[in-house]
Amino acid sequence: MIPNYKLKDLAKMLHMSPSTVSKALNDYPSISEITRQRVKELAKKLNFIPDQTAISFKSKKSFSIGVIIPNLLDQFYTLAVSGIEEYAMANSYKAIVSQHYEDMQREIEITEMMSKYRVDGLIVSITKNTTNIDHFKKLEAMGIPVVYFVRRPVDEPCFNVTSNVYKGTFDAVNFLVKKGHKRIAHILGPQSLLTTKERYQGYVDGLKANNLPLDKSLLYSSDLSTGSTIRAVDKLISLRDMPTAIIAFKDYIAMDAMQYIKSLTKRSLRKIEWVGFGNLPMLRYLDNPPLASLEEQCALIGSRAAELLMKRIRAEDQKLPPESIQFDCTLKELK
Amino acid sequence: MIPNYKLKDLAKMLHMSPSTVSKALNDYPSISEITRQRVKELAKKLNFIPDQTAISFKSKKSFSIGVIIPNLLDQFYTLAVSGIEEYAMANSYKAIVSQHYEDMQREIEITEMMSKYRVDGLIVSITKNTTNIDHFKKLEAMGIPVVYFVRRPVDEPCFNVTSNVYKGTFDAVNFLVKKGHKRIAHILGPQSLLTTKERYQGYVDGLKANNLPLDKSLLYSSDLSTGSTIRAVDKLISLRDMPTAIIAFKDYIAMDAMQYIKSLTKRSLRKIEWVGFGNLPMLRYLDNPPLASLEEQCALIGSRAAELLMKRIRAEDQKLPPESIQFDCTLKELK
DNA sequence: TTGTAGGCGTTATCAT
C-alpha cells in the first residue's frame, strides 16, 4: 500500500516548514536552489502527488471543463471531442463529456449537473431543438464561461468556433456546376440551426454566381433522422425535373439518402451525385461514397474551442468581447 | 451576476448555524421537519449549489472516474464510453475519458495524470502493446481501484468485463459450417491480447466440434492496422486451397479486408464470406456488409464496468475478490 | 531565505 504523502510529511522529514516545501515545489524564486533541489528530490523519491482536491478547493478552480455534444457516435463530434481533450490535457485540464441526443430537456439537465460539478467552463454544440438558452446564460451569470461550436444560438452574440459552411456550400455549387450539373438540390438540416441557414445562403449565392435559377422545389429539409432524410429524398426524386446532384447538410444525410436510393428499384436514381459535409473517416469504408465531401477541421475546431474557453477562464471576471472563429472547409473529391 | 451562496450565507439569513443548514440539506434525522423545510426552501429560492470542490476536499473523493480506451473513433469504444458515462452520471460521478491510441507510453502517462487528478477509480482497455501493468498496479496500491474491460492483462487476476468471444467464435464456425463452408480461416488480432487467444480457442474448438481439421495456414494475425490486415488477406488468398469464409477479429478488420479485396481485379475473391465482431452501427452504411457479425453489448459492457468499479469504490479499502463478468455475443446475419 | 498563521466551504463530533 503506497501512502499518500502530504506537504507536512515531507516538511517533517526535511526539517522544514510545509510552506517552504510548497514554495520549493512551485518554484518560488525566494527559495534557495539547494532547498528546492532537496525538496524535489524527496518528493520524487516518495512519489509525492499533491492533493488535487485540496488545490481545487483552495484555488476555487475545478480544472475541468464540461463538453456537451449531440452524439458521440457522429464522427464529427468524436473528432472534435478528441481535439478538446487533447488541448485540455495539455493544459492540465480535464474534460467531462456528455451527450444530449438532441433532447433539449437533457441538455438543460446536463448543464445543471455541470454547474453542480463546478466546471470552470463549458463547450457546447446545442440541440436542434434548443430554442432558448437561459440555462447557458445562467452559467455565464455564475461566472462560468460558455463557448459554442458548430451549433450555436441564433440572435445571440456568443463565443463560437465553426466551419465556414457558407463558403463550403458555395464551393460545392461551383464544383457541381463545373461537373456539368444544372439541377442542383440541397437537403437542408434542421431549420432552427444557424448552420443550416448559412449553408442555405451559400447555396443561394452559389447558384446566383453561376446564373442558375433558385428553384424552391429543390430544397427540402431533414431533421437528421433517417426517416426525415428519406422523405426529403422522396420529394426530390418525384419531381418531373429531378436534380442531377444534391448537396447534403452533412455526410450522414448523404449516406442515409444513398442507402435509401440503393434500396429502390429504379437504378437510374443512382446516377444522382451527392456532396456531403465532414469528409468523415468512415467514408473510406463505403463502396460508393458521395462524389465529394467538404472536409471540416473537426479536431481543430475542438481544440480551438478549448483554447478560446481557456482564454476566457484565465480572464476570470473581466468581460471579453465575443469572438467567432471560422475554419474553411475543403472540398474533397471522393471518386 | 448570480452570487455563489455558501452555507454560511444561508445560515445568516435563517439565523441558524451553518452546521444546522448543512444537516438540514443532507436530511439528517436530528433536524426538525420545520427547519428542514425552511432551509430547503431558501436554498431553492437562492439556487444554492454546494461547492463540490469543498465537498471533494473534505470527503477525500473526487467523484470522478478515469476511462482509458484505445480510440474513440472505434464505435465499440464510443458505445462503451456512453454506457460508462450514463452509469457514472446516474450516480453523481463524472467520467474523464482519454485515448491511448495503442501507445503504451501514452497509456502510462495518462495513468499518471489520472492519479494526479485523484480519480476515485479507473476503467481501462489496455493497448495491444501493454506487456506490463506496473502503472495500474501502482494505482491499485494507492487505493485507486482499476477495472478492465475487453482488453485486460494476461496472467493477472483482475476485475474485468468482457464479451464471451470464445463462444462467439465457436458460434461463428458453426454458422459458417451450416452455410456449407469447410475452409474457414481466422484473422487473429494482436497476439498479445487475451481476447485474441480466446477467439482462437473458440475457433479451434468450433472446428473440432464440426470434425474439421485445424489448418494453421488458415490463421494469420493482424495488428489492427489496415496494412497488417491486408498482409494477412494476401497470405490467405494466395493459398492454393483458399478459404471460402473468414472470421475476422473485429468488424473493422473485416471492413478493411473487404475494401482491399474489392480493390483487386480478381472478382472471384469477393465471394469469400466474412464474419466480424461487434455488429457496429456503421455497418448499416455498407453496401456489401460482412455475411454476419457477432453483436457485442458495447454499452452494457461499459455500464457494468462502471457498476463494478463503483462497487469497489464504495468498498473503500476492503479487498474484494477479483470478479469477471462476461456477456454473450449474438450472431447477426447481415445479408 | 525560511517560518508562522489563517483561511478556503463543508461536515462530523461534541456540547448545549
Place this chain on the structure above:
DNA sequence: ATGATAACGCCTACAA
C-alpha cells in the same frame, strides 16, 4: 433539536 468547533491539505500574506 441546534450550535460551536475543529479538521481536511494546500497556499500565501506577512513576520522573522
